[in-house]
Amino acid sequence: MAVRLGGTAGSVGVVVKHVRSLLLAERVLIIGGGLAGLAAATALAPRGFRITLLEARNRLGGRASSFQDAASQQLIDNCQHVSMGCCTNLAHFFRTIGVDGFLAAQPALYFMTPDRRVSRFAAADWPAPMHLAASFMRAHFLSPWEKLRICWALWRLRRAGTQGDDPPFADWLARHGQSPRMVARFWGVVLVSALNETPDRVGLRYARKVFLDAFLRHPRGFEVEIPKVPLGQLYGQELHQWLERHQVEIRRxxxxxxxxxxxxxxxGVETRSGDQLESGCCIAAVPHDRLLGLLPAETVERHAYFTNVRHLEHSPITSVHLWWDRPVLRLPHVVVVDGIGQWIFNRTMAEQSAGLTKGGAGETNGAESGQYVQVVVSAARQFRGLGQAEIERRVVEELRRLMPAARTAQLRNCRVITENAATFSALPGVDRWRPVQLSPIENLMVAGDWTATDWPATMEGAVRSGYLAAQAILALRGFRERLIRPDLV
Ligand SMILES: Cc1cc2nc3c(=O)[nH]c(=O)nc-3n(C[C@H](O)[C@H](O)[C@H](O)COP(=O)(O)OP(=O)(O)OC[C@H]3O[C@@H](n4cnc5c(N)ncnc54)[C@H](O)[C@@H]3O)c2cc1C
Known part of the structure; x- marks a missing residue:
C-alpha cells in the first residue's frame, strides 16, 4: 500500500491524512527528548499519532542543549554545535519547527596556522567537485606538491568502494602517499571536527563520507551553519509551541x-517515580548505554541486536568558553591548523546577528564592549587527567599566540566543559554494531545518533534516526512513506 502524506498539501493528501488520523489515533511513547526523540515526534504527530515524550531532564535537546551559567549570567551551550549544508534532514527539522532563521550560513571558512596566517575557503562558480579548487590551491598551509598529492588522493577516495570492509583510514592514507604533515594539516583538520576522532581511529567509510558529502558532491555541502542563538533557544519556544499545536505531551x-x-x-514503562505508562508502541531514543540498562537483562542477552551495542566506544569533546573585556577576534570563526583546538567561534558576532547583544542575553555579560569566544577541542583525550585550570591555561596561551589582541585583553571569565561521552567513535567497521531502528521486539523502535543511519554521530544522524524510527512505525501499519529527505542535488 503506498500512501502519500505530509508533502505538498493537495486535497487528496489532506483527506487521506484525516482518515489516517481517525484510523490510528494510537499512542506512541517516546523515551528521550534529544533530537532523535524530537524528530520522531515531529514526524508522527502530524500523521495522527498521539505522542507522549518522556525526558529525564528538565529541558529538551539532549546533548545539544544550553544551561544558565552563574558567573556570566548567560544561557550558554554545553558546546557550540554546527550544522552543514549537507545535513538535509536536520534542515528539514529546523524548517518544520520554524527555527531555520536562527542559523547563520558561513559562506567562507577561515583556516589559521600558528604563524597567524589565514586562508579563506569559499566556493567559486564552478560545478562540484571543482567549486573549492581555487581556494584550495591558494591555501598557504600546504606546499604545491602536497596539494597535488591530496587532490590525487581525493580523486581516489571518490572512487573508493564502500562495500564490504571498512579498513582503517590511516592505512588507506599511507597507501595513497599521504605524509604525516598532510594528515596533520589537511585530513586531520577536517576529520577530527567532523567525526570527533583522530584519523588513526576512524574507518574509511565515514572518513570518505565526510569528504564526499561536505566537499566534493555539492557546492553548498561545505557551508557551515552556526546557530545565532544558544541551543536552548534554538530548541526552545518555537519547538514547544509546535509540539503544543500538535498535541504532543511532553513530560520533563x-x-x-x-x-x-x-x-x-x-x-509499557515504569518511571523512576513509580508511574506505569502503557502504549501500543515505543521509541527508545536514549543513548545506547542507557538503553541496555532500561531493558530486562534477559531481553538484552537474548538478542545480538542489543548486545552488539556494547562494542560502541565513546570520544570526548571539550569546549572552553572565554569572556574577554574587549574584542580579540575579528573573524566569525577560525579553523585552527596545527593547534590544540579545531575551531574558535566568535559567539558575540553570532549573537549580534540575532540582535541578542543589544538588550538581549549577551548584554548581561558585558558583551557590548567585550567578546565571548568559544574554543572547541574534539577528540579531547589529550586533556584526560588535567584539571580545568590547566586546560584553561593551555587554551588561553594558544589564543594569545594566535590573536595578538588577546595578549593585552583581560579574561573576565572562563568555563571549561568536557563531555566524556560526546559521540560514539566511527572506528573501522563500526556499522556492524549499530542497530537498525526496528528492534526484534516488534513494537519497540530504537533511535539515536548511534543507531544505523549511514551518518556519523551528529545532529543530522540523530534526526535521521528519529525519522527512520517513525518510518518503521508507519511501515508496520502498512503505510509506506519515505520520511528521509534527499541529499543535496
Ligand atoms: C560537546 C558536543 C559537541 C557536539 N557538536 C556537534 C556539532 O557541532 N554538530 C553536530 O551535528 N553534532 C554535534 N554533537 C553531536 C550531537 O549533539 C548528537 O549527535 C545529538 O545531539 C544526539 O541526539 P540524540 O537524540 O541521539 O541523543 P541525546 O541528545 O543524547 O538524547 C537522549 C535524551 O534521552 C534522555 N534520557 C536518557 N535516559 C533517559 C531515561 N531513562 N528516561 C528519559 N529520558 C532519558 C536524555 O536526557 C537526552 O535528552 C556534539 C555533541 C557533543 C556532546
Missing part, C-alpha cells in the same frame, strides 16, 4: 527506569 523530569517487555512485546 520523567526518567524511565524500566522498559517492560512481555512475550517479546513492549507493554
Amino acid at each position: 523530569q520523567t526518567a524511565v527506569k524500566h522498559i517492560r517487555i512481555e512475550k517479546e512485546r513492549f507493554v
Whole structure:
C-alpha cells in the first residue's frame, strides 16, 4: 500500500491524512527528548499519532542543549554545535519547527596556522567537485606538491568502494602517499571536527563520507551553519509551541527506569517515580548505554541486536568558553591548523546577528564592549587527567599566540566543559554494531545518533534516526512513506 502524506498539501493528501488520523489515533511513547526523540515526534504527530515524550531532564535537546551559567549570567551551550549544508534532514527539522532563521550560513571558512596566517575557503562558480579548487590551491598551509598529492588522493577516495570492509583510514592514507604533515594539516583538520576522532581511529567509510558529502558532491555541502542563538533557544519556544499545536505531551523530569517487555512485546514503562505508562508502541531514543540498562537483562542477552551495542566506544569533546573585556577576534570563526583546538567561534558576532547583544542575553555579560569566544577541542583525550585550570591555561596561551589582541585583553571569565561521552567513535567497521531502528521486539523502535543511519554521530544522524524510527512505525501499519529527505542535488 503506498500512501502519500505530509508533502505538498493537495486535497487528496489532506483527506487521506484525516482518515489516517481517525484510523490510528494510537499512542506512541517516546523515551528521550534529544533530537532523535524530537524528530520522531515531529514526524508522527502530524500523521495522527498521539505522542507522549518522556525526558529525564528538565529541558529538551539532549546533548545539544544550553544551561544558565552563574558567573556570566548567560544561557550558554554545553558546546557550540554546527550544522552543514549537507545535513538535509536536520534542515528539514529546523524548517518544520520554524527555527531555520536562527542559523547563520558561513559562506567562507577561515583556516589559521600558528604563524597567524589565514586562508579563506569559499566556493567559486564552478560545478562540484571543482567549486573549492581555487581556494584550495591558494591555501598557504600546504606546499604545491602536497596539494597535488591530496587532490590525487581525493580523486581516489571518490572512487573508493564502500562495500564490504571498512579498513582503517590511516592505512588507506599511507597507501595513497599521504605524509604525516598532510594528515596533520589537511585530513586531520577536517576529520577530527567532523567525526570527533583522530584519523588513526576512524574507518574509511565515514572518513570518505565526510569528504564526499561536505566537499566534493555539492557546492553548498561545505557551508557551515552556526546557530545565532544558544541551543536552548534554538530548541526552545518555537519547538514547544509546535509540539503544543500538535498535541504532543511532553513530560520533563520523567526518567524511565524500566522498559517492560512481555512475550517479546513492549507493554509499557515504569518511571523512576513509580508511574506505569502503557502504549501500543515505543521509541527508545536514549543513548545506547542507557538503553541496555532500561531493558530486562534477559531481553538484552537474548538478542545480538542489543548486545552488539556494547562494542560502541565513546570520544570526548571539550569546549572552553572565554569572556574577554574587549574584542580579540575579528573573524566569525577560525579553523585552527596545527593547534590544540579545531575551531574558535566568535559567539558575540553570532549573537549580534540575532540582535541578542543589544538588550538581549549577551548584554548581561558585558558583551557590548567585550567578546565571548568559544574554543572547541574534539577528540579531547589529550586533556584526560588535567584539571580545568590547566586546560584553561593551555587554551588561553594558544589564543594569545594566535590573536595578538588577546595578549593585552583581560579574561573576565572562563568555563571549561568536557563531555566524556560526546559521540560514539566511527572506528573501522563500526556499522556492524549499530542497530537498525526496528528492534526484534516488534513494537519497540530504537533511535539515536548511534543507531544505523549511514551518518556519523551528529545532529543530522540523530534526526535521521528519529525519522527512520517513525518510518518503521508507519511501515508496520502498512503505510509506506519515505520520511528521509534527499541529499543535496
Ligand atoms: C560537546 C558536543 C559537541 C557536539 N557538536 C556537534 C556539532 O557541532 N554538530 C553536530 O551535528 N553534532 C554535534 N554533537 C553531536 C550531537 O549533539 C548528537 O549527535 C545529538 O545531539 C544526539 O541526539 P540524540 O537524540 O541521539 O541523543 P541525546 O541528545 O543524547 O538524547 C537522549 C535524551 O534521552 C534522555 N534520557 C536518557 N535516559 C533517559 C531515561 N531513562 N528516561 C528519559 N529520558 C532519558 C536524555 O536526557 C537526552 O535528552 C556534539 C555533541 C557533543 C556532546
